[in-house]
Amino acid sequence: MVAMAVNAGWPTPGRLFTVDDLDRMPDDARRYELLDGVLIVSPRPRVGHQKVAFKLAQVLEDACPPELDVIPEPAVMLSRLTEFDPDIAVIRHDHVDDTRLTEPPLLIVEVRSPSTALIDLNRKKAAYQEFGVPSYWIVNPDRDAPEMIVFELAASGYEQIAHVTGDSSFPAKKPFEVEIVPARLVAGLFPR
Numbered sequence: 001m002v003a004m005a006v007n008a009g010w011p012t013p014g015r016l017f018t019v020d021d022l023d024r025m026p027d028d029a030r031r032y033e034l035l036d037g038v039l040i041v042s043p044r045p046r047v048g049h050q051k052v053a054f055k056l057a058q059v060l061e062d063a064c065p066p067e068l069d070v071i072p073e074p075a076v077m078l079s080r081l082t083e084f085d086p087d088i089a090v091i092r093h094d095h096v097d098d099t100r101l102t103e104p105p106l107l108i109v110e111v112r113s114p115s116t117a118l119i120d121l122n123r124k125k126a127a128y129q130e131f132g133v134p135s136y137w138i139v140n141p142d143r144d145a146p147e148m149i150v151f152e153l154a155a156s157g158y159e160q161i162a163h164v165t166g167d168s169s170f171p172a173k174k175p176f177e178v179e180i181v182p183a184r185l186v187a188g189l190f191p192r
Contacts, residue, residue, distance in 0.1 A: 019083050019100075022075075035123055037081040045087075045113055052141040052185045053087040053111045059185075060090065060107075063178035067093050068106065075100035076108070078131045084124060087111045087139075090175050104132040106175035112140045125151065129158045135174045139185065146182035 016037025025032040033040045045053070053072065061070045069091055077083045077100045089105035108128055112121075121138060128136050129151075136151040136158060148170060150162040164170045170180045 016081055018080050019077055022083055031085055033085055034081060034083045035119075035127065040119065042113070045111070048186075048189050049087075049111050049113055049141060051189050052139060053109075055185050056109060056111070056139065056180070057088050059180065060088065060178060063176060064090070065176055068175060069093050069096060071096075071101070071105075074105075076105060077102050078127055082127055084127070086124075104128075104134070106133075107135040107137065108133050109137045109139060112138055121149075125158060129153060135172075137180075139182065141186050141189075143186055143189070146186045148180060148182050 017034055017039045018037070019034065021039075022032055022034060029044045031042045031044060033042075057070055057072050064070050071089045071091060073085055073087060074089050074091075075083055075085055076089060083100065086105075086108045088107075088109040089101060090107040091101060091103070091105045095101065095103045095105075110124065125136060125138075132153065134153045136153075138149045138151075140147045140149075145165060147163065147165040149160060150164075150170060150172070151158040152161050152174060153159075162170050164180070164182060167181060167183045172178045172180060
C-alpha cells in the first residue's frame with residue numbers, strides 16, 4: 001500500500017477529475033469511480049456482495065465460449081471523464097488489456113449495494129447505454145427477495161427484457177446462452 005496525502009490526487013480547483021487522476025487515488029479500501037468528471041467514492045463491497053458476484057462470475061465462466069472472457073471488477077473507461085469498476089464484464093478475448101477496458105464490453109453486471117443502487121439503475125445505466133454496452137444486468141442480492149433486471153440495447157436505447165426473482169430463471173441468449181437463477185446466487189450466503 002502506498003501512503004499519500006488525500007489532496008495529492010485532487011485536481012486543481014475548477015478542473016474536473018480525469019481517468020489520470022483516478023490512477024493517483026490511494027489504495028484505501030474504497031472504490032473510486034468517475035462520472036462526467038465527478039468523483040464517486042463508495043465503500044468496498046461487503047463480503048456477501050462479493051460472494052454473489054463471484055458465484056455469478058463462475059456461472060458465466062462455465063458457459064463462456066473460448067473467444068470471450070469473463071472479467072471480475074475491471075476498470076471500464078467510457079471516456080477521459082468517466083470510468084466505472086463494474087462487478088463483472090464479459091469481453092471479446094482480443095479486447096483484454098493490462099490496465100483498463102476501452103471498448104464496450106458485451107455484458108456488464110452490477111451487483112447492487114445500498115450505497116450504489118440509484119447510481120447503478122440510473123446514471124450508470126445511461127452511461128453504459130451511451131457507450132454502447134449491448135447487455136446490462138443489475139443483480140439485487142437480497143436474502144429474502146433476490147432479483148435480476150436485464151436490459152438489452154435496442155435502437156431506441158436500453159429495453160428491459162427480463163425481471164426475474166427468487167427461483168425464477170433467466171435463460172440469457174446474449175452474450176451467450178446461460179441460465180441465471182437469482183436464488184442460487186444468494187443460497188447459503190446469509191445466516192438466518
